[in-house]
Amino acid sequence: MDVIDLKILRMLRKNARENLGTIGDELGVSKATVSRRISRLEEEGYVNAYTMQVNTGKMGLMRALIGLQVVGSPLSSVIDELKKFPGVQYVHKVFGDHSLICEVYSTSVDSLYDLIQDKIVSIPSVQRVEVDILIERIPINEDAMFDLALPITESSSRD
Numbered sequence: 001m002d003v004i005d006l007k008i009l010r011m012l013r014k015n016a017r018e019n020l021g022t023i024g025d026e027l028g029v030s031k032a033t034v035s036r037r038i039s040r041l042e043e044e045g046y047v048n049a050y051t052m053q054v055n056t057g058k059m060g061l062m063r064a065l066i067g068l069q070v071v072g073s074p075l076s077s078v079i080d081e082l083k084k085f086p087g088v089q090y091v092h093k094v095f096g097d098h099s100l101i102c103e104v105y106s107t108s109v110d111s112l113y114d115l116i117q118d119k120i121v122s123i124p125s126v127q128r129v130e131v132d133i134l135i136e137r138i139p140i141n142e143d144a145m146f147d148l149a150l151p152i153t154e155s156s157s158r159d
Contacts, residue, residue, distance in 0.1 A: 001046065004029065006146050008037055009046070013142065016050040061105045063134045064112055066120065067098035073125035075099060081123045087115055098130070109133070 004027060011023050020038075024031045041047045056063060070078050075093060082088050082102060090103040102120075106112035116129055141147065 001041075001149070005037055005041060005046070006149060008034060009041065010143055010146050012038075012047070012050075013146075016052075056105065060107060062108070062112070064104050064106060065132045065134065066102040066104055066116065067128075067130040067132075068100045068102065068120070068126050069097070069128035070099035070125050071127045078123055078125060082120070085115060085119055087111075098128075 007027055008023060011018055011026065020034045021031045024034045027034070038047070068078070078100065079091050082091055082100075085104075087104045087106055088102050089105060092101045092103075093099070094101050104112070104115065106115065112131070112133070116131065120126060120129060
């Protein structure tokens with residue numbers, strides 16, 4: 001990983017469908033170099049997937065974070081139960097006030113309430129549940145991961 005790799009990743013973060021020639025022109029390297037570097041970044045696990053962002057509000061959905069405190073059983077058993085609920089998109093294992101944080105989608109506050117009260121609270125070992133409904137995502141520095149990685153990579157350079 002070097003500065004050129006980070007610049008490629010920054011460009012792909014902004015537009016994962018960016019033309020390799022455009023990336024090469026912007027960085028002053030050949031299209032073939034960009035292609036080789038992207039392949040290596042994928043093989044080495046720096047790039048896990050290419051995704052798109054969907055405006056879920058236009059789809060009539062709201063998003064929430066649900067923090068769970070789990071006591072008395074393995075997190076894996078609670079995660080297995082959460083997998084049964086279609087509105088749960090991700091579960092994060094965390095250190096802090098919660099054991100797990102779930103990212104969920106819902107069609108309304110009422111359906112979110114039902115998910116929590118009828119399903120999540122009934123999972124054995126879930127002791128405390130806290131909910132935050134996400135209103136707006138405000139980008140501050142979408143390149144923060146690259147900015148923090150830059151000092152680590154400035155000393156090395158690859159083609």
